Structure formats: C-alpha cells, structure tokens
Amino acid sequence: MPIEDKVLILEDDSSTRLIVSKSLSAQGIESVVVGTLAEAETATENHSISLFLLDVHLPDGDSTGLVRKLRVSHPLVPILVMTADYEQNKVSEFFDLGVRDFINKPVHPILLASRVRSFIRNYATERALFEANEMYQRIAHEKEQEEELAHYVYNHILKVHTSNVDGLEVAIKSSGRFCGDMILSAKAPNGNLIVMLADATGHGMAAALTIYPMVSTFAAMVAKGLSLGAILKELSVKHNQCIPQNRFVAAILLELSLSDNSIRIWNGGMPALLMFDQNGELSKVTSKNLAIGILPDDLISTKMETFELDKVSKMAMFSDGLIENKVVDGRTISFNEAYDMIAERVDDPKTLLEQMYGYEQFANDLNDHDDMTLAVLDLERLKNELKPVESEDLSLPGSFKFDFDLTGAALNNEKFVFSLSELLSSYGFSKEFCQRVFTVVTELMINAVDHGIFNIPSNLKEEDFIAYLSMREEKQESITSDDRVTVSVDWNESLRTLTVWLSDSGDGYELKAKKIDDVGADELAYGRGLQLISSLCQSFDYSKQTNTTHVTLEY
Structure with a gap:
C-alpha cells in the first residue's frame, strides 16, 4: 500500500x-x-x-x-x-x-x-x-448556467431582429431548449416584406449556433434595402465564414411587394412551399436550389421564382420535421399526403402542428423528434399590413435643397441612399414617403452607377446574379476620380413636392417609347427599373443632352 x-x-x-x-x-x-x-x-x-x-x-x-x-x-x-x-x-x-x-x-x-x-x-x-461525481455536478451546473445564458442571448437576438407582422402566423415545436429552425421577418426601406424560414443541420444548441450568424446579417441586409438576391448572397458569405463545412442551412426566402404586385421566392433544400390561389387551389413551389453552405459563394444561384401577389390568398412554408416520418393508421405517409393534410388545416397552424407531431414515428425510445416549424401567410392581411399608413398632416419644415456630388470611390458607398432617407425622416416626413424616396433614389443610383458608368447590362442581374456581382466588383476596383454622380433633392413646402435630379458621367441611355408606362421593363434600354420609378413618382423626365433624370414625388 x-x-x-x-x-x-x-x-x-x-x-x-x-x-x-x-x-x-x-x-x-x-x-x-x-x-x-x-x-x-x-x-x-x-x-x-x-x-x-x-x-x-x-x-x-x-x-x-x-x-x-x-x-x-x-x-x-x-x-x-x-x-x-x-x-x-x-x-x-x-x-x-x-x-x-x-x-x-x-x-x-x-x-x-x-x-x-x-x-x-x-x-x-x-x-x-465521490470526487468524480462532485466534478460532474460542478460541470453540469456550469453547463446549465452557460446554456441558460446562451438560451437567453439566442432568444433575445431573435426577438430584437424579428418584427411582428399581422398576417404571418407561426407555430414551433422544438426538440429541446434550442431550436434548429428559425423564422425571421423584416420590412425593407421600400416597404416590401422579407421573410426567411431556415432549418439547420442537426438539433439543439449546435443547430441553433449554425443559424445564429444569419440573424443579424438578415436584419442588417434588409435594413440596407438590398435585393433578395443580394441578401441571399450575404447570408451565404456569412455562413461560410463562420460555420464548419459540414453544417448546412436549408432555407426559404420570399419577398412581398405591393408596389409591383409580386411575390419572389427562393427555395433551397426545404420542403415545397404551398401556395393557395383565390379559389383555394393548391400549387407548390419546390426546391430548385441547394441548402446554404453546400456551394461556394460564387456558385450559389440567386434566381427567384416570381408570382403575382393579387392572385395568391395564402401560403404555407415549413421545415421538414413537419412532414417526415409521419405514421397514420400504421402506415408511413408520403410527402404528398402530408402536403394534403397541411392544406386541409392551413387555417389553424398550431392545431395542425400538434396533429403532425402526434403522427411522429420516433427513431428510438428517446422520443427524439425533429424540430417543427410552420409559418402561414395570409396575403390579404399582409397586404393591409404593408399598405402605407396615412400620416397626420404634421407641420413640415420650410423649403430646402440639398446637392450631392459623389466622385471616385464615393460611388461605392452603398449607405448613401439609406442616409438620405434617414435625413428626410429627421425632418418629419412619414415613413411611407421616405420609403418611396428610398426606392426611387436607389433605382436611379443603380441606373447611373451600374449601367451608366460601369456599362453593366441590366439583364445580367436577373440572368446571372453572381456574374453581375463579379463584374460590378471589378468595375468598383477600377473606378477613377473622373467618374461622377450628381444628386439634387429639392423640397417645395407650398407645392408639397420633392424633386430629385440625378445625372452621371456615363454615356446616358435612349428611351424606346414616348411614355415609360407604354412599355415593359424588358423593352427599355438597359432595363433600368424605370417603370418602377414611374409608378412611384408623379412625373418622370429624362434629358439626353444633359444625361439627367428628373422625378417629382408628391407628399
């Protein structure tokens, strides 16, 4: 001894x-x-x-x-x-x-x-x-405390970065304290609603941490007014920077726009999104893309499927936990059967989720079910939610005018338009009006920089968004002090109109019709989104001689 x-x-x-x-x-x-x-x-x-x-x-x-x-x-x-x-x-x-x-x-x-x-x-x-047990108890207590903190932080971040929207009903059943599913929604500066449903690989804290980097990235990109394709690109970049290669995130991103009556959808590795028309007829938007994290950033497809907003009454999107391994009357049902069951109970998401949970066939005695998330979008309620709110006729400041000259590297400042919108908001203009100004000036800036100065074909953005971004990055690196965009903003208090002039040092463009409203966007030179600008403004004018676009917005 x-x-x-x-x-x-x-x-x-x-x-x-x-x-x-x-x-x-x-x-x-x-x-x-x-x-x-x-x-x-x-x-x-x-x-x-x-x-x-x-x-x-x-x-x-x-x-x-x-x-x-x-x-x-x-x-x-x-x-x-x-x-x-x-x-x-x-x-x-x-x-x-x-x-x-x-x-x-x-x-x-x-x-x-x-x-x-x-x-x-x-x-x-x-x-x-005894000492081993004491150590285990201490570690377990520390783990519990750390998990408690992590759970609080995770829920707090989700709460801070998610807006409550009337018409978007969500039901969630997590496999544990941490959920590997996530539903986010936010309104863009142009008034559009962006929604994302994501489902990370695995369960619990590991799955939650996989999704975590996307939360703040999603909120920040929507707030900047980036397009749905650009938001997807940034989400992919953030994921690949922060998360190991064997962890993926399946996701659905969609954008609802009242201004152009559209629904744009990207489905990457998720179950089919169910879409119901005004007569209740069902159609499916199936996944045509891989989950985020599988492909390198330069290979991820940003092509969206587009539908008319006023032809859709409801939409339902959900994680695969809602439809996988479901047994009814002793038989494992197919996904299509599960889709039909969801369609029958789509008006009651919480009861539907509990029903599908009851059909779960557990893989072992631990009853280890998958995370389940169901989001139902009522388009009529959402359209009312997205309609501009009539603001009180508050006193506005006297007339003013701002002139901005952006040259060289200043043209790469993507926050310029957002800052302009905030400047107008600080003078007391309504949120809806600032959103309209944001959308109009953003389109004018894209028209001037991307197509006027950089000479990037406008159809490239829709056909190959990655190629568009690559060309844009190359052009940004070669920008010179001779490249210029001039913006003038003039508020007339008596007429209650805001006039914007914008010109660039590029070659200008030709309108192929006397009125913009007479032609489709694809018939215009460069397809520069001028039709959207026209729909938001009371007047539109372009001078070929001075290469200046002139728009007026009434308040």
Missing part, C-alpha cells in the same frame, strides 16, 4: 498498540498511534487519515462521541472498532453511527492488516467516485 495511507489507532493498551502498528507497518501502512480521545481529536486535525481503528473504552470516555464527530468531519473515511465486548445494543449503536466493521480482541495481526488494507482500498475507490 502507498506509504501516504495513514491509519489512526486509538488504543489505551500499549501492547495492543504495538501489535497493531507493527502488523500495519509490515504491509506498508503508516500508523498514527494515540491513547486517549483528546489525542485522537488532535491527531485527526494534524494528519490525513485513510482509516480510523478505535477502541471502545478509553481513559477519558467512550469513543461513541468521537465516532459522531468523525462522521461529520470525515464522512467517507472508514471506521473500525476493536472490542472484546460484543454487547448487542452497543454493536447496533456503532453500526447506526456509521462504523464499517468490528475487530475482535485479542487481535489477529495478519487478519487485521488484511481487513484494514481492504477497507483502505475501498475508501480510495469511494473517494475517487
């Missing part, structure tokens, strides 16, 4: 003390020998004891009281009692106090040493288990 193992021998008979200490020493067990209860208490404080070997009757009292103290101060250390008096009541009392065994006097040295050695070994094992 290790020499550091010490046995405290409490015995008032010197011959017995010598016999016991010698037999233990022969086995490599060190002894601390005392003859009274007082000496035993002092020795206990000064030595690390692995076993107590106590006589019952001592000169200064009975050892019963000492046993009680030792059970408090040394709860795991074994206590053996040496006695020649086997009174049944006394033996029972010592066992009740926690004594492990009795040694009959006179002692047998070899047998005594063997029993002591066995108890010391058991004590070492018990102590190791």
Whole structure:
C-alpha cells in the first residue's frame, strides 16, 4: 500500500498498540498511534487519515462521541472498532453511527492488516467516485448556467431582429431548449416584406449556433434595402465564414411587394412551399436550389421564382420535421399526403402542428423528434399590413435643397441612399414617403452607377446574379476620380413636392417609347427599373443632352 495511507489507532493498551502498528507497518501502512480521545481529536486535525481503528473504552470516555464527530468531519473515511465486548445494543449503536466493521480482541495481526488494507482500498475507490461525481455536478451546473445564458442571448437576438407582422402566423415545436429552425421577418426601406424560414443541420444548441450568424446579417441586409438576391448572397458569405463545412442551412426566402404586385421566392433544400390561389387551389413551389453552405459563394444561384401577389390568398412554408416520418393508421405517409393534410388545416397552424407531431414515428425510445416549424401567410392581411399608413398632416419644415456630388470611390458607398432617407425622416416626413424616396433614389443610383458608368447590362442581374456581382466588383476596383454622380433633392413646402435630379458621367441611355408606362421593363434600354420609378413618382423626365433624370414625388 502507498506509504501516504495513514491509519489512526486509538488504543489505551500499549501492547495492543504495538501489535497493531507493527502488523500495519509490515504491509506498508503508516500508523498514527494515540491513547486517549483528546489525542485522537488532535491527531485527526494534524494528519490525513485513510482509516480510523478505535477502541471502545478509553481513559477519558467512550469513543461513541468521537465516532459522531468523525462522521461529520470525515464522512467517507472508514471506521473500525476493536472490542472484546460484543454487547448487542452497543454493536447496533456503532453500526447506526456509521462504523464499517468490528475487530475482535485479542487481535489477529495478519487478519487485521488484511481487513484494514481492504477497507483502505475501498475508501480510495469511494473517494475517487465521490470526487468524480462532485466534478460532474460542478460541470453540469456550469453547463446549465452557460446554456441558460446562451438560451437567453439566442432568444433575445431573435426577438430584437424579428418584427411582428399581422398576417404571418407561426407555430414551433422544438426538440429541446434550442431550436434548429428559425423564422425571421423584416420590412425593407421600400416597404416590401422579407421573410426567411431556415432549418439547420442537426438539433439543439449546435443547430441553433449554425443559424445564429444569419440573424443579424438578415436584419442588417434588409435594413440596407438590398435585393433578395443580394441578401441571399450575404447570408451565404456569412455562413461560410463562420460555420464548419459540414453544417448546412436549408432555407426559404420570399419577398412581398405591393408596389409591383409580386411575390419572389427562393427555395433551397426545404420542403415545397404551398401556395393557395383565390379559389383555394393548391400549387407548390419546390426546391430548385441547394441548402446554404453546400456551394461556394460564387456558385450559389440567386434566381427567384416570381408570382403575382393579387392572385395568391395564402401560403404555407415549413421545415421538414413537419412532414417526415409521419405514421397514420400504421402506415408511413408520403410527402404528398402530408402536403394534403397541411392544406386541409392551413387555417389553424398550431392545431395542425400538434396533429403532425402526434403522427411522429420516433427513431428510438428517446422520443427524439425533429424540430417543427410552420409559418402561414395570409396575403390579404399582409397586404393591409404593408399598405402605407396615412400620416397626420404634421407641420413640415420650410423649403430646402440639398446637392450631392459623389466622385471616385464615393460611388461605392452603398449607405448613401439609406442616409438620405434617414435625413428626410429627421425632418418629419412619414415613413411611407421616405420609403418611396428610398426606392426611387436607389433605382436611379443603380441606373447611373451600374449601367451608366460601369456599362453593366441590366439583364445580367436577373440572368446571372453572381456574374453581375463579379463584374460590378471589378468595375468598383477600377473606378477613377473622373467618374461622377450628381444628386439634387429639392423640397417645395407650398407645392408639397420633392424633386430629385440625378445625372452621371456615363454615356446616358435612349428611351424606346414616348411614355415609360407604354412599355415593359424588358423593352427599355438597359432595363433600368424605370417603370418602377414611374409608378412611384408623379412625373418622370429624362434629358439626353444633359444625361439627367428628373422625378417629382408628391407628399
């Protein structure tokens, strides 16, 4: 036995003390020998004891009281009692106090040493288990505290970056505290609603952390007024920067626009989005793209499917946990059967989710179901939500005019239009009006920079968004101080009109019709979104001689 193992021998008979200490020493067990209860208490404080070997009757009292103290101060250390008096009541009392065994006097040295050695070994094992359990409890507590903090932070971030929208009903059932599904929605500066449903690989905290980087990126990109394709691109870039290569995020992104009566949808690796027309007829928008994180950023497709907003009454999108491994009447149902079941109960998302949860076939006895998220969009309610709010006729500032000259690298400042919108908002203009100005000036800036100065074909953005971004980045790097965009903003208080002039140092363009409203966007030179500008403005005029576009917005 290790020499550091010490046995405290409490015995008032010197011959017995010598016999016991010698037999233990022969086995490599060190002894601390005392003859009274007082000496035993002092020795206990000064030595690390692995076993107590106590006589019952001592000169200064009975050892019963000492046993009680030792059970408090040394709860795991074994206590053996040496006695020649086997009174049944006394033996029972010592066992009740926690004594492990009795040694009959006179002692047998070899047998005594063997029993002591066995108890010391058991004590070492018990102590190791106790310490391991204590460590486990400490780690478990720390993990619980960390998980509690992580859960709070995650929920807080989702709450901060998600807007409540009337007409978007969501039902979620998580497999644990952390959900690997996520539903986000936000209004863009142009008044459009952007919604994303995402489903990360796996479950629990690992899946939640996979989605986490997308939350702030989504909110920031929507706030900047980026297109749906550009938002998708940024989400892919952020994911590939922060998340290991074997973790993917399936997602549906959609954009609802009242201004051009459109729904734009991108489905990457998710179940089909269910779309109901005004007569309740069902159609599906299936996945035509891979999940985010599978492809490099330059290969991800940003092509959207477009539908007319006023021809759709409801939409339902959901994670695969809602339709996978569902058993009805002892039979695993197909996805199409699950789609039909969802279509029948689409007006009651929460009850529908509970129903589908009840059909879950668990893979093991742990009842480890997948995360389930169901989002139902009521288009009529959403259209009312997105309609411009009539603002009170608040007093507005007197007339003013701002002139901006952007040259060279200043043309790469994507925050210019957003800052202009915020500037107008600070003067008291309504949010709806600022959104219109944002959309109009954004289109004019894209028209001037991308197509006027950079000479990028406008159809390239829709046909190959990645190629468009690549060409734009190349042009941005080669920009010179001779490249210029001039913007003038003039507010006329008496007429309640805001007039915007914008010109660029590019080659200009030709209108192929007398009125913009007479032609489709694809018939215009460069397809520069001029039809959208015209729909938001009271007047539109372009001068080929000065290469200046002039628009007026009424307040």
